[in-house]
Amino acid sequence: MLKGRHLIEPRNFSLEELDELFSLAEKIIENQEDYLEVCKGKLLASLFYEPSTRTRFSFEAAMARLGGRVIGFSEANSSSVAKGESIGDTIRTVGCYADIAVMRHPKEGAPFLASKWSNIPLINAGDGGHQHPTQTLTDLLTIKILKKDLSNHTIGLCGDLKFGRTVHSLVKAMKRYSNIKFIFISPEELQIPDYIKDELEENQYYETISLDEAIDKLDILYMTRVQRERFFNEEDYLRLKDSYILNNDKLINAKKDLIIMHPLPRVNEIAVEVDEDSRAVYFQQAKFGMFVRMALIMKLLGVDKNA
Amino acid sequence: MLKIDSIKRGIVIDHIKANCGYRIFKELGLHKSDHRVALIRNVPSKKLGKKDLIKIENKIDLDLNILGIMDPGLTVNIVEGEEIKEKIKLSLPQKVNGIFECKNPRCVTTIENIENVEFILVDKEKKEYKCEYCDTKTSL
Numbered sequence: 001m002l003k004g005r006h007l008i009e010p011r012n013f014s015l016e017e018l019d020e021l022f023s024l025a026e027k028i029i030e031n032q033e034d035y036l037e038v039c040k041g042k043l044l045a046s047l048f049y050e051p052s053t054r055t056r057f058s059f060e061a062a063m064a065r066l067g068g069r070v071i072g073f074s075e076a077n078s079s080s081v082a083k084g085e086s087i088g089d090t091i092r093t094v095g096c097y098a099d100i101a102v103m104r105h106p107k108e109g110a111p112f113l114a115s116k117w118s119n120i121p122l123i124n125a126g127d128g129g130h131q132h133p134t135q136t137l138t139d140l141l142t143i144k145i146l147k148k149d150l151s152n153h154t155i156g157l158c159g160d161l162k163f164g165r166t167v168h169s170l171v172k173a174m175k176r177y178s179n180i181k182f183i184f185i186s187p188e189e190l191q192i193p194d195y196i197k198d199e200l201e202e203n204q205y206y207e208t209i210s211l212d213e214a215i216d217k218l219d220i221l222y223m224t225r226v227q228r229e230r231f232f233n234e235e236d237y238l239r240l241k242d243s244y245i246l247n248n249d250k251l252i253n254a255k256k257d258l259i260i261m262h263p264l265p266r267v268n269e270i271a272v273e274v275d276e277d278s279r280a281v282y283f284q285q286a287k288f289g290m291f292v293r294m295a296l297i298m299k300l301l302g303v304d305k306n307a
Numbered sequence: 308m309l310k311i312d313s314i315k316r317g318i319v320i321d322h323i324k325a326n327c328g329y330r331i332f333k334e335l336g337l338h339k340s341d342h343r344v345a346l347i348r349n350v351p352s353k354k355l356g357k358k359d360l361i362k363i364e365n366k367i368d369l370d371l372n373i374l375g376i377m378d379p380g381l382t383v384n385i386v387e388g389e390e391i392k393e394k395i396k397l398s399l400p401q402k403v404n405g406i407f408e409c410k411n412p413r414c415v416t417t418i419e420n421i422e423n424v425e426f427i428l429v430d431k432e433k434k435e436y437k438c439e440y441c442d443t444k445t446s447l
């Protein structure tokens with residue numbers, strides 16, 4: 001039962017609970033008009049201590065499409081936080097007005113701290129480089145719908161695997177399913193950290209610096225961007241940023257039923273020409289993100305009949 | 308052999324690996340303490356060859372968690388009326404509160420006033436603990 005719970009990290013939910021959530025998301029996708037008023041009279045507090053327009057829009061659109069309303073702030077300096085209020089006080093006050101809250105915070109662990117004080121369900125919408133569970137739910141729902149199953153896939157993760165929170169979270173979430181193989185494709189400077197690899201079986205993954213070498217083996221290709229601020233000097237950044245750009249040429253040997261995912265926004269790691277390829281699903285993925293947030297809000301509020 | 312008076316009431320920390328006594332002495336803040344204390348080094352020991360010992364007079368409360376992390380092989384003897392009243396075998400605690408500070412500058416504990424942040428044991432061999440908020444690992 002998910003009613004009244006918090007979502008701070010993906011592993012807060014069991015595989016069965018995730019299944020339940022994804023089934024509801026699929027029902028919403030099939031019959032959107034049935035859900036237009038299920039959250040009528042409910043209020044979502046959107047607490048964004050740092051701007052993240054995309055994530056905020058996704059939550060606000062989700063709540064609006066369920067017939068609920070949203071209050072909140074979109075950066076810390078416009079709120080009482082700027083006056084030095086503690087996170088615990090803020091969330092308890094918000095709990096007096098709203099039925100459910102979403103928190104984005106630059107400090108790692110802030111939503112977990114808030115959840116200790118909160119008497120309404122709280123969703124972590126990203127805390128620094130730590131967790132971003134609704135992105136992971138988005139990725140899982142995308143795979144479940146487009147590949148029909150969360151088991152039996154070879155997943156290539158490409159780009160910045162060292163700092164990429166999205167990637168770490170997805171690997172941890174996917175390894176809970178059976179027969180999953182990972183291929184980590186990155187420059188040596190940005191390899192996946194040992195503590196992630198330590199959790200995998202030895203024959204469950206391999207690392208390579210070449211996207212070309214790995215492409216024909218993949219069922220799923222997850223692209224991430226290589227960010228300038230991850231590098232100490234401009235030269236290293238310029239040298240590496242173009243090495244992992246996906247274009248039509250690189251896709252020549254790819255499987256026909258590959259899906260290409262990306263958390264967005266992209267910079268140039270996927271050439272625009274790839275958008276026309278039916279295997280490119282990143283914009284669909286963003287849409288699934290809204291649907292999974294709709295399902296999540298419903299489950300945590302307990303407005304789904306089977307919540 | 309060097310003779311140190313036995314204590315009537317207090318604590319004797321035994322089976323400290325030779326040369327580790329001073330670090331434990333300092334970690335417990337005994338170098339700044341008003342209690343009558345003794346650090347005895349390089350005592351012959353059947354079990355360890357050589358060992359260090361710490362005696363503290365008139366003090367019977369001690370943070371066993373810190374000791375457990377520093378050396379789970381220690382024995383703590385509580386002495387009352389010149390007799391050992393209790394022998395405590397230490398172990399590595401699964402969780403500790405208020406001992407570590409999180410080293411991650413991006414951690415919420417650096418901006419919020421949180422008392423007794425909990426750290427959870429993640430690696431027994433390396434004696435590593437992780438911050439309950441940001442999962443960053445730390446050790447003594």
Ligand SMILES: [Zn+2]
Nearest residue numbers: 409414438441
């Ligand atoms: Zn921390």
